Amino acid sequence: MTFAERMLKIDRRLIFLVIGLCTLLPLLYPVGLPIKISPEVRGVYDYMESLPEGSVFLLSLDFDPASKPELHPQSLSLLRHAFRKNLRVVAMTLWVSGTGMADQVVTQVAREMGKENGKDYVFLGWSPGGTAVIMNMGQDLYGAFPVDYSGKPTKGLPVLQGVTNLRDVNYAISLGAGNPGVEAWYVFGKDKYKFELGGGCTGVMAPGLYPLLRSGQINGLIGGLRGAAEYETLIGQKGKAIAGMDAQSSTHLAIIVLVILCNLFYFSVRRQVKHQGHSGL
């Protein structure tokens, strides 16, 4: 058995170990590689910056704990930015399994920024129906969410003063890990009720959302942990996303090296087999 053949039959647990070490070591000993801001993330940041104080900012946390490592840092950064700008924050989720986590992140950032529930922000919680909830909110926000997550009636809350439906929202962002998510918010929300929409998503979903970004259907996109790190850089508040970028880069490098090596070994074995076939003839 040649070296290339041995390498192609290597115990895959060794590869797991290599990837594990490439992830763990940069987390323990960070290098601080530079982070370049992409135009799609800047699009979200610039629009948030342009909003005047007291504007209504709707954040839909459409993900569950399975996507927490990518979307949790995004939600933290966006909420910090919104609270710093003194926007009126209306948070909600279309994913029932993410309700508790969404409540925890909104409450945590609000407490950190000294904001008051009902006055500066509200967490509406979850309502059944998926895309139907978006349409319902487009007609009547109080019909879709008669009470907030804590059971308080939404009508009369100071934070929702002057807000009757989605047309009164100045900027909405959906942080989506699937369906319903960013696309649903565009199709059933922005396209009909004409409010400005941005998106945040997991890395898996990002390529599918670029057509919406290019055509102007969404005005910005925060993609995966990388997007979260860019947003953290923009607001000048280092978090878990920036800390994870070194690990992300080193793991990608390891994967590229492994892909190249595997191809080299594969072609080497193939050439050898061909050569043996010819000499056999």
Place this chain on the structure above:
Amino acid sequence: MPIETIIGAWVATGLTLFIFSFLYRDNPLFKLAENLYVGISVGYTIVKTYDTVIVYLIWNPIVKNGEWALLIPVAIGMLMLTRYMPKAAWLSRYAFAFIVGVGSGLAIPRVISSYILKQIEDTVRPLLIMVPGEGLSFTWSLLSPASSLNTIIILVGVSSVLFYFFFSVEHTGLGKVVARTGILFLMVAFGAAFGYTVMARMSLLIGRFDDLIEFTDPSYGRPSLWLMGLTILILVMMAQRSSHKSEEE
């Protein structure tokens, strides 16, 4: 630190390590964590759905506010449950008909507008734009979304990929060249999607490692270290047991 946070850290660490143990080989620790995940997810969803739908959206408005009109959607929803009674199962068709009818009516125009009309509009952008006061304007930069170069690439990509999936004409001669170009564009798209998928999966790993590192802190009682030791010990014992068994056989 509150005791519930410490317990949470130990549970999260244990379950993460049990799931990771699958990378070594399938084992009972992994199965325990996997089944717990499924059970807890379903349990959580049932409780939240009951609380939000039954209590806040149905019971309270009807009983406290007297919104009796809500009984109509409740009745339509209840028809779904007749699927469990074979003799009355036909009643559920009314509920399904309502959902399919309303759902299609609402979704079809929106989807056509968003995914077809808007995307076609973006695909067939003009190469030259007449800017008032400036005359004709065009750019040739890959970095600019409005660039004429990007417009040409998108047009060629969309047309060739569409042709690749057009099977009524044999892909020979010029058709073969166009179809091959379509394959190239598809490969680039698959490559980009795969690259993003790798990035996403690595992000999830980073997220778990982040927590494991955080839980090595003495304020949590160092659950990462203790439970990692325990998991490795159990895996070693199981490996020894299985090797003894195979020797006996």
